[in-house]
Amino acid sequence: xxxxxxxxxxxxxxxxxxxxxxxxxxxxxxxxxxxxxxxxxxxxxxxxxxxxxxxxxxxxxxxxxxxxxxxxxxxxxxxxxxxxxxxxxxxxxxxxxxxxxxxxxxxxxxxxxxxxxx
Numbered sequence: 001x002x003x004x005x006x007x008x009x010x011x012x013x014x015x016x017x018x019x020x021x022x023x024x025x026x027x028x029x030x031x032x033x034x035x036x037x038x039x040x041x042x043x044x045x046x047x048x049x050x051x052x053x054x055x056x057x058x059x060x061x062x063x064x065x066x067x068x069x070x071x072x073x074x075x076x077x078x079x080x081x082x083x084x085x086x087x088x089x090x091x092x093x094x095x096x097x098x099x100x101x102x103x104x105x106x107x108x109x110x111x112x113x114x115x116x117x118x
Contacts, residue, residue, distance in 0.1 A: 057109035
């Protein structure tokens with residue numbers, strides 16, 4: 001029992017010293033630096049980054065266009081019902097099969113052509 005306690009104490013005392021002797025690239029987790037930990041949520045691995053969405057999204061939209069809009073992490077068929085280029089989110093879309101209360105204004109790059117279903 002005493003030997004086990006001594007071993008645990010030696011490991012605990014050696015850990016900070018070992019972390020100090022390692023460079024940040026060898027032990028970023030021990031030093032509290034480096035990239036944040038990855039999420040364990042299953043949908044996060046397939047979620048698109050903003051840069052990817054900007055690259056694959058539409059460049060502009062017109063009233064009457066049938067598009068795909070992201071709603072609750074799913075791509076849903078929608079129709080552009082209004083365009084106001086003077087605002088930050090110029091494309092107002094109506095989600096097909098959803099009540100008008102779900103209509104939302106989004107930038108064009110957050111929309112996709114309906115034939116480009118992911």
